[in-house]
Amino acid sequence: MKRMNLTMLTDFYEITMANGYFQNGLKDKIAYFDMFFRKVPDDGGFAIMAGLEQVIQYLKNLHFDDADIEYLRGKGLFNEEFLQYIKEFKFSCDVWSVLEGTPVFPNEPIVTVRGPVIEAQLVETMILLTINHQSLIATKANRIVRAAQGRGVLEFGSRRAHGYDGAIFGARAAYIGGCAGSACTIAEQDFNIPAAGTMAHSWVQMFPKEIDAFRAYARIYPDNCLVLVDTYNVLKSGVPNAIKVFNEEVVSRGFRPKGIRIDSGDITYLSQKSRKMLDDAGFPDCKIVASNSLDEYIIRDILVQGAEVDLFGVGERLITSKSEPVFGGVYKLVAVEEEGEIVPKIKISENVEKITNPGYKQVWRLFERTSGKAIADVLTLPDESIDDTRPYLIFDSEHTWKRLTVTDFRAKRLMTQIFDHGVCVYESPDLQAIKDYCREQVDTLWDEVLRFENPHNYYVDLSKDLWDVREKLLIEFSGK
């Protein structure tokens, strides 16, 4: 059912091009590719980078096995010399990447691959697929977690995920983005993401009466008793039965009940009424969990209305990023080496927003020293450095008269080398560390960037030298 080696999860054109480069004597030509995206999902102010650990695993494993070669031979498009070459090749590229959990912005490289063009091209599909998926979910999770204003958010979406990895790596990305845990068991087993869950409606239906179901559950899990109260009627039966059972089966055994879950109906109204009933019964410490097609907009609205919810279970709208299920990362050739010189390349397009930033680039983030807040990102040529002991002029690359001289700032390189000539030189931190790093880094963004609607447009500028390169190429190639 599942394959260990995903080398063949590649668009077929990567292989026709690979053969094309091989036949044209270009197999050792060194190329540079950037992964970047053009638009933040949900019109948000930033995205969260995620998926690097799985990219590393894929690249470490990259090889065509005998069955792959046999299949390719059967296509009748490739000669034996080429098939022998790809059977024997070892991944030898350099890879740089922004680290997982980092807030990232449109039109800046988040992964750069340098190496023989056949190899650097071949990995396009899997790098995009992996980072697009996990960054999409981490970004959505971060929005939902921020809407919950400190209340916990649990990822509940496995059953609506797009395939098995959609559930498993989706839970991973949701955790990076700030979720407190997941309903997905395998996510705990594989990634140490706290997994939790108590009962479905079917549990309640399996017993003659609702109270029998609650009682049976409480007797087995008196120290962990959380019951689902909406199988029949939340206020008329669910909560009264819960309170009765909490007293008879939980408190009587020396424990406190954990909570109730409401999965349908008007969450604001039902949670307020339930809260009052629980408080009046002597259970102010009993938590209320809400689920049922939640997202950041509904959570924000019901909290504004005073919903008494302690913990949100968020399913389909998180695991599919329902309001915008596409993270549009692309992977574009930005340079080639000609006799040791890095020659920048550009892609012009009828759609202006599809024009690429050419050249092998560095990405810098400038932080205000006094507040620690991020001011702007700046892309530079590889050999440029930003001296943060002196004022630095940034300007908008389209509207170049929009300028700002930055002072009293700290400049940080965002890209870390992950592979050095095919050898992995980076070890992913554990998931908890990535999650903590994400929270710290999101805290460096101004509130204006964090807004759900119409956030401030964070600056991603080009250095003067890089801007000159781009301008020159635009003029040179626009009529070609």
Added chain:
Amino acid sequence: MKRMNLTMLTDFYEITMANGYFQNGLKDKIAYFDMFFRKVPDDGGFAIMAGLEQVIQYLKNLHFDDADIEYLRGKGLFNEEFLQYIKEFKFSCDVWSVLEGTPVFPNEPIVTVRGPVIEAQLVETMILLTINHQSLIATKANRIVRAAQGRGVLEFGSRRAHGYDGAIFGARAAYIGGCAGSACTIAEQDFNIPAAGTMAHSWVQMFPKEIDAFRAYARIYPDNCLVLVDTYNVLKSGVPNAIKVFNEEVVSRGFRPKGIRIDSGDITYLSQKSRKMLDDAGFPDCKIVASNSLDEYIIRDILVQGAEVDLFGVGERLITSKSEPVFGGVYKLVAVEEEGEIVPKIKISENVEKITNPGYKQVWRLFERTSGKAIADVLTLPDESIDDTRPYLIFDSEHTWKRLTVTDFRAKRLMTQIFDHGVCVYESPDLQAIKDYCREQVDTLWDEVLRFENPHNYYVDLSKDLWDVREKLLIEFSGK
């Protein structure tokens, strides 16, 4: 990176409930669960069932291995007797399912599982995940294919899929729904889905000039020459260079060029102008392929405007079902056996649309004999039969005064037994056969049901006997 056994891809509450049933002496209690959905994505008139083959593989493999048991032991929630039980259990349920490729409608069972409640409950997450995902994509693909009105549609979305299975099984589902092929190499290797692809923009950029890139490609693939014409400027450089190279490198070698691909800009305008240039140059047989964020709405619009496109490459909006990325299938307890009697169960809800159809049921589809068109689906009790030699009265289960007596019809059972006491008794057809079956079955739907917007609401009715059971349970349980 990938796991062979997905038993642990289950919501944690399935395991807490399993333990609960075990501790309450209910482990051998026979339960019936239905999978069904409540709403067709995109407000369409029907969905396409897909994913059964992967459900079968999962169920055949179902078992907890030592590492799973060790992990569960570490949770500190389960005793050794229970752990021993789940370590040793063998799947022993009956499973019935609607076959892949069948049009399906809201509120009818598409999968039914009968067996010991622990087992029948445990498989909820994976059955939902698998069928929800593939049915979502098959349904979307079918809409897009119908919009293309006989032109081919290729699935191009791997890089924007939600994880690896999202791409691989997404390509499978898209093929069932009617796509002609995929860009995903592994989909051909694993499922025989024709995979195709020629060049990316990077190929064009790798050469000093666009024409050099086309020329290099044509020399390697003279019999399969399709070039991407929008790297710099479609009409000023892309198409003229293509024509020049077709003449010099393809026709001169005795071949005909295959086509051009346009991936940006105004597809209607660019395709019409390109068509004229190709025709004037003596290449009326050269196909035009269009890609760039297409879906059924854009394809319909540009065809109405006279776009000259022969083949559509559809990526992110297909592989994520962007306009509605959730297929909301649910899995609900509908009956239990008490001393050999099947006792129907219901779930009431504050949201009326969340009330379930109780009982173990049969699903029938009634076809008009003269036209072969589907009239309605009818759910019945298990021992009821629909005699299609006599008139049959169907009625709306909410508005019971809406009635229709059907005559001259053929009644067909929609569910097939897949597992018999844990033994698989069904073999999936090959994918091409499923795809062909899907097309035939969609052809049995009236045009009114096929409409993209405001389609006719196809009837899914209850038999009188089943309706009586439901009414009785609603009254009995609504105040519980």
